[in-house]
């Protein structure tokens with residue numbers, strides 16, 4: 116197994132994306148770290164789980180900035196996850212941005228709807244375990 120990292124951007128008090136990030140990280144056997152605590156990826160990773168959410172149709176500017184800072188030299192593959200009321204646009208936008216930078220993005224991503232975060236934690240753990248390879 117290579118080097119795995121989980122990074123997330125979570126803004127509301129409920130911390131929906133954070134809860135999913137922690138479950139994915141448990142499955143992948145690593146720590147979930149907020150991009151506000153570590154605004155730059157400090158080491159080279161083979162698999163980077165990266166998640167965020169839409170706020171009034173757009174992802175948080177800090178998440179956009181974070182994704183823009185990634186390079187194919189430092190990240191082998193990105194696996195995306197998102198939470199929202201209904202939209203999966205954060206995944207679509209990140210995928211487009213990262214692919215344009217020449218970074219591989221896994222076809223599979225994880226989605227959890229705001230009213231079913233607790234019900235998705237187990238699936239998130241399994242996703243982390245499966246996709247870390």
Ligand SMILES: Cc1cc2nc3c(=O)[nH]c(=O)nc-3n(C[C@H](O)[C@H](O)[C@H](O)COP(=O)(O)O)c2cc1C
Pocket residue numbers: 124125126127128129130131132133167168169170171172173198199200201202203229
């Ligand atoms: C100000 C605000 C705007 C939002 N706009 C959208 C939106 O445009 N589309 C959507 O599907 N969800 C929207 N949501 C729901 C959030 O994406 C959802 O609550 C998400 O889980 C928040 O993640 P967090 O708790 O990690 O910050 C919005 C939430 C807030 C607070």
